[in-house]
Amino acid sequence: MKKKKILTFLLTLVVITGLFAGCSSSKTSSTGITTTSQGKKIDKDKIKVGFIYLAAVGDGGWNDAHNDGRLALEKMGIKTIYKENVPESQKVQTVIEDMINQGCNVIIGTSFGYMDYMYKEAQKHPDIIFLHNTGYKTADNMGVYIGRLYEATYLSGIVAGMKTKTNKIGVVASMPIPELYRQINAFALGVQSVNKKAVVNVKWTHTWYDPAKEKEAGKALVDQGNDVISEEQDTTSALDAAQEKGLAGIGFDRDKKNADPKMYMTAPVYNWSVYYKEQINDLIAGKWKSQSWLKGLESGVVDLAPIRDQSAPAGAKEAVAKAKADISSGKLKVYVGPIKDQKGELKVKAGQSLDDAYLQKIDWFVQGINGANEK
Template identity: 50%
Template sequence: MKKSLLKFSALLMAGMLVLSGCGSTTKDEAAKPAETNNTAEAPKAAETDAATAVKVGFIYVGPTGDGGWSYAHDQGRLYLEEQLGVETIIKESVPESQEVEAVAASMIDQGCNVIFATSFGYMDYLEKMSKEYPDVKFFHCSGYKTTENMTAYFGRVYQARYLSGIVAGMKTETNKIGYVAAFPIPEVIRGINAFTLGAQSVNPDVKVQVTWTNTWYDPAKEKDAAIALLDSGADVIAQHQDTAGPQQAAEERGVWAVGYNSDMSMFAPKANLTSAVWNWGPYYVEAVQSVIDGTYQSESYWHGLEAGIVDISPLTENAPAGAQEKVDAAKAAILDGSLNPFAGPIKDQTGAVKVEEGNAMTDEEMLSFDWFVAGVEGEIK
């Protein structure tokens, strides 16, 4: 994702290997010339050689056991290994500092020629490394900078935020939803706004109160922030954090919660309604396959529901009646282009029209979000 700049994107299924010739071998089969068999095996051998020529490093901002952001990326890494048979290595809990350069250099020394760095604050350091190591392919998650051998990748998770907002808006009885947020950067602001607009689409009276933790991974602090929001009258908690701390606060208080990054229902089975989730695996397969095939080109990748990189988890039994139908209809409309969460009219907190009716925000505008929509309570600071 990640840190404090205000600017900053298929599934490939493996076939089944059919084993034959387990019985006796006929004379004709035994008499086949060796070069015929070699020819048949050549493509398979070439694929194996190409895969083994790639070694992939993953750099995480938190532990893979966080149940959220780094966990979701690591599930994608495991899917990559399963689908392409490439070797991968990881480094957990790497701060968003110059330390990421040393980690990347160490991975390159260990033979990595593809590196995924999965936090916004790694961007400038990774850009520098990409210029120092032009033969290595770098992929930076959630940023906006690219070089000849560095791709920026993310997903339109605001679409999933909008859908999860629908569920929360239908569930709240106090019309007050608490939102535990990490850092006031465009990625997080965009998600808060989309969630609020989704909730307001089914409940115009909804207010979303935001509390900043200025952390990505701090389970205790995130939980305390959620408790404070519940104490102020919220009866649903949403979050842009890497742990399930806010979910657990809602569970303990007997209210409701919307998770993020992965399906968090396991952490709060009596509270969780749904979660906005990432599915990184297909993208990682696509990206690494391009390196294997020699077709890699640097790009800014920002796709959404249509690519399967983002979605919401199955609605739980805690979700309100009728929510599934509303979500399905909105999802279909986003996919066919008839619904854009950031199409006007949209007003900001002061009541000023920021997006006129008939217009929609551009990608550039969304990627530099620095204002809240009407209905959000809180400041960007």
């Protein structure tokens, strides 16, 4: 009888223990990631982040902007590694596997063409956190992120519109994808806000990174009479053509601090540390969840680099400061109608504005832009 009571007690204990285990909202993987009801968590000392770059660190633009964010994480005490010159191909998956073998539990891909490969790896490794820049595919363990750089590009358009004397402004553009359309359009709308006569001329390079091709495109625009050159490339080579002719230039992605102050006026820039530190802090706090992250001037993730007095037109700082405050507060919307496309067709009615969902897919140029609308 006594044995029966002991057996009953032990069975009851097993059931109760099982119930508590079943009600528990957390589990820890071999990578140190704990999944709780609030989100995913990793102890700070166990986090290791792998960054994948399309080109080399030192490009002065896109890749350096992301590397600045990586260095900000290291200042927080987070371990990081990175791989340069990774093409938008299946090579991405090989690099990811290698990073995981090196102990990385967070993988960050910084180029649009990495998306499908990262998504495949996210499905293969559900216990690894993936963050993909500029894409749109998400999973429970894969988030995407981008900043509303077009808001800062609008501000740079104000500077360009006030600077030009020929009323011809050139833009060297990389790939015909929505990201570029919304930024070039915003640039042109900024130009038009201060100079109705000016036109924006676009030349595509069909490459993210090719310094020689970028400079060649910049030279072609200079030869066509454009006296201000802006660029939407990973490097700043397009501005070399402007500098050689004593013309004005506007950079992209990152402040070109060492540029000729008589040529270089400013640049719309990313401060990716805002996003990277937020994501890592969320992981440490146990509240990381996959999301499509999109913020603008109000967050500090995008901004306009300091305007150079030696090259920028008089009054540009004041005009930009007012527009920036109005955009940040919501008083000014970049894409508010009436807006017509290149063919003169009304695309946005007066008083209406384009939302983020539309802008994520935009594939047309506004009126006042010359250049192929390539799809």
